[in-house]
Amino acid sequence: MSDLLERLRTRGWRLTSQRRVVAEVLDGEHVHLTADEVHARAVERLPEISRATVYNTLGELVGLGEVLEVATDGRAKRYDPNAHHAHQHLVCSGCGAIRDVHPQGDPLDALPAGERFGFVISGAEITYRGLCPDCAGR
Amino acid sequence: MSDLLERLRTRGWRLTSQRRVVAEVLDGEHVHLTADEVHARAVERLPEISRATVYNTLGELVGLGEVLEVATDGRAKRYDPNAHHAHQHLVCSGCGAIRDVHPQGDPLDALPAGERFGFVISGAEITYRGLCPDCAGR
């Protein structure tokens, strides 16, 4: 993730301790955390960091394309540090666990011109739903 | 939509004026409304209907499989009355407009066994993103 900090600094990002901590938290476990979870982990390292800063920083990272925002339910958005490798998500309908998955082919190929309604299409997100081994076995 | 009301009645649904109005609103325009938008339209026909009832009724319709819940952003969920025809969504990144689209093939076919991690997979939702003709032309 020092790569990330380096990239951001060359883009004029001011490198504060708060931003460093948020970046470290995201890089620490490649897991899909909510903003509040990121805040909770950040507080462990920098007790006075505020919720507002975490929200700000996450928003900036998303804007810079370093982190993806994932909305798989109507609840809190989750933040995915794996923005530089195309992937999709597999979500457990039982416990909400999320895994990165890599389907074959390009989903855009499945959408014929006649189904594009004049849109300039930039991408596709796929959410596979199912039950994880734990939830399925009960 | 009287089909829908009929189906629900045979399943023991008590047919109240509130539920009828919510069902009519959803059926009226085949558009993806938020709960609050449904409430606003319902109030036009039945001024004393409460927000709680709209939420309850939408939740029941989703549970019964008559309406789909769509979460394309982190904001309010949207409700899709087109639950009986498999389809996906195309969302304008500019104005948020949503269209139903029908990609070719089954998205589940693109996910090899080795990428399923023992999940019992039940379905896939695809959100295509792009700019609608209006937003792209500016």
Added chain:
DNA sequence: ATCCTAGCTTGGACATTGTCCAAGTCAAGA
């Protein structure tokens, strides 16, 4: 090394979306 200042952070108020509950109301079967 020190200073300056634009940009960052903070805490708290506020907004949006959704859930819950006790009390009152009503659809539909008897």
Added chain:
DNA sequence: TCTTGACTTGGACAATGTCCAAGCTAGGAT
């Protein structure tokens, strides 16, 4: 027509996110 359990209501509450004025600081300028 009566009865009753299911439905509805309004308002309190919860979860998530946004905004702002005031103070702080990273990092370039001196």
